[in-house]
Amino acid sequence: MIDTILYFLFSICYLTLLILNIKLIKKRNVSFYMVFLPLVIVGLIYDNIIISLGSFIGEGNVLLLLSMFRFWFHALFTPTLLLFAYGVAKQSSLQWANKFIFKIIFLMSTLALISYEIIQTINKNPEILREYGIIRYTFVGASGAPLMVIIMAFILLVVGVSLYRKTRWSIMMIGVALMVVGSAIPINLPSTAIINIFELFFICSLFLTQRYVTFSIHDKD
Structure with missing residues (x-):
């Protein structure tokens, strides 16, 4: 029952982030690449709602x-x-982000990961999973950090470190690091939802970073 409540609360948190994100995008002239964050948040809202309703x-x-x-x-x-991260780097005027080759690298990496995930989704069989009052479907044999998450976390961490080195803004770097540590270290708690707190911190750090580069850096120009 506790996990059901937690997943529902996560969905409320993500919905709040989505509303704030849309307001930010409408209020300021943001990079096109920034619109991918609310797209991801929509997926997380749906994900948490369906998991919270699974037992019902x-x-x-x-x-x-x-x-x-x-x-x-x-x-x-x-x-x-990855495209959002490139947008952060571009809008922050990171030197390497102005090179056309990096735009191609981020675009091709995104397309490659989407293609890989599509193949994985098609080829894996979903199975029912019951634990701590939650009923949900998951993929058979899905264990450990997925390849997509590992690659994405590495690239976002590089962008976060680059942003910190130029502007001293550390939130994105810390958010990515917390997600990586939270996913890597096994936490022995009677809950599957607790680990998602790290994911929420991660998305919050990206939103705060988006807000920072949109207001602070833009106002300096």
Whole structure:
């Protein structure tokens, strides 16, 4: 029951972030690449809502269908955080971000990760998982940090470090580091939702970074 409440609260937190993000985008002239963060947040809102409702919906075709949308949103939306990171670097006027080759690298990396996730989603079989009052579908054999998450976290950390070195803004770097540490260190708690706190911190750090580069750096120009 506690996990059900936590997942629902996460969805409320992400919805709040989405509203703030949309207001920021409408209020300021932000880079095109910045719009990918709210896209990812939409996927997280849906993900947490469906997980929180899993025990009420119950095992069956309805929950399976709703869960497949979870998997597809993750495959199609999450890799676009690389484009968001490029937008942060570009809007922060990081020297390497002005080189055309890096634009191509970020674009091709995003497309490669999306393609990889699509193949994984097609080829893996979902199975029911029951733990701590939560009923949800997950992929058979899915364990450890996915390749996509590892690659994405590394690239975002590089951008976060680069941003810190130029502007002393450390929030993005810390947010990525917390997510990596939280995912890597096993936490022995009777909950599957607790680990998602690190993911929430991570997304919050990206939103705060977006706000920082949109207001602070823009106002200096």
